[in-house]
Amino acid sequence: MFTNYFFSSARIGIIAKHTFTQLSRMKVFYFLVAFALLIVGASFFEMPGGRIASDSAEQDLRMVKSTAMGAMSLFSVIFAIAATALLLPKDVEDRTLYTILCKPVPRIDYLLGKLLGVLALIFLSIALMDILLTGILYFRTESIISSELANAAAAGFSSEQVAYYESIIRQQGPTWDLQFGVLAIFLKAAVIASIALLVSSFSTSTLFTIAISVLVYFIGHFTADARDYWLYMMGDDFSMMSKWMSQLAVLIFPDFQLYNIIDHSIEGKNIPANVIGRLSLLTVFYCGIYSILAWFCFRKKEF
């Protein structure tokens, strides 16, 4: 039996696995069917005007990516907030929390298990959507390239021009930059799930948890502006109140603008590996801080 009464990865794994099963039986994977229909529909969509405009081929691919990644972002954020906000109150309501906490289970293990279970389900869902997106994007890219190259050859372009054009189209296809963008969607969802966990650790209402988490999500998109205000605004016209407010916003709220590389990947821009590496580390930091704060609120919570 476990002898560690503070933190056990095995115990966290058991709770995470169970949470994953619990959530997956809530029929969340139906969303994947809707996603598949959406992305297949988007892949048949062509920009108005056929292939006359010079960048319309890339636009078609961008449209597929934009639709798919928009749906992935939406699903991951909604799911991260709703699932995390629901889990704790449901366990309290059903009194299953009593039976778990009356076993030798430290509260930090319970919280981390729940969070990891939610994240595992989001990761799997995003991975499945990513496989679908990558597959459709691959076939769509190849089909566009073959038709565009045939048009280019007929128009008498040189081989260098054709190769250049092909590389531009391929940049909009299934690239590693696209995978980095998908990873950023997951990382952003992980941060918002840990925020929802923190709020639900002291909240007594699911609705309150959802409302506050959504609010934090929106505020997080303006944290960078608050940071700039704090760091660069000087002079007499800069009131102390404004400074404190911006400092507070920067300290409390995550900076979701850093996750804008999702847009870069949709646009087919290059995303350096070290950027996604640093973003992953930042996400671990955010999740760690919010989980520790959640534990502080939850460890003495009475039921």
Place this chain on the structure above:
Amino acid sequence: MAKEYAVEIRNLIKEFPSPFRRKKHRAVDQVSLTIEPGEVYGLIGPNGSGKSTTMKALLGLLAPTEGECFIYGRNSLKVDSRQNIGFLPENPYFYKHLSGEETLDFYGKLCGMRGKMLRNRVAELLELVSLTDAKDRQLGGYSKGMLQRIGLAQAMIQHPKLLVLDEPTAGVDPIGSRQIRDLILQLKQQGITVFLCSHLLEQVQDVCDKVGIIFQGKMIRDGRLDELISMKGQKELIMSGVSDELLERIEKMIADDPQAKLLQAGSPRTTLERLFLSEVEKATD
């Protein structure tokens, strides 16, 4: 060396803030009790008397405002004290998507049990609570009595030395209720300490060695059941095969004694529950 109790509650006070009032509501007021290893203790009292609050404080789900709770000498707020506890809450729901076997497996793993040891324990407990045939059914399809029994099994999964049962037969039909009561008696024979709260006084009387009566947060009486319920100065004879002549002679003898007085004579009655159970038993044979 100080005596080690299975449960020791010392001067427990629990107050809850009252909305819009400065004064806090005192749910439990200076409650103290001790349970020795192997005893069955029943805490009885009306709704809102502080039974569940006392129980939750013992389980570490509530922090005492004042006082302390110990389980086998360990403070109940410490996680390690819970290795010795099994808890069955009132009307437990558990996870409906799990089967009976999966439920026990989940709780066993939480306690660090693995492999063959866990599999054997799960099978043993399913047998004990008579749910072997229903082990693969999801809990969503279990009756209330079955849920209580699987709840009791999960409470016992890690071989706890103390079982805490909150209204273990609430909402269960007489047959299910009898099964649970028999289980408690079986556990008592195995030397497991049981602390239970119940409204059903007859059942408490059937299984408990000691009882405590809690009212408005205060322990108004506690002690050994035999001592508490025996009526001082009165004796009872239950006889069979007694003729009318013999009965007359006994009554005369009592009448001749200046101090003795016959209070009641007649045939003892069974309870409605016993009648129901025996009739159902006959019908199933």
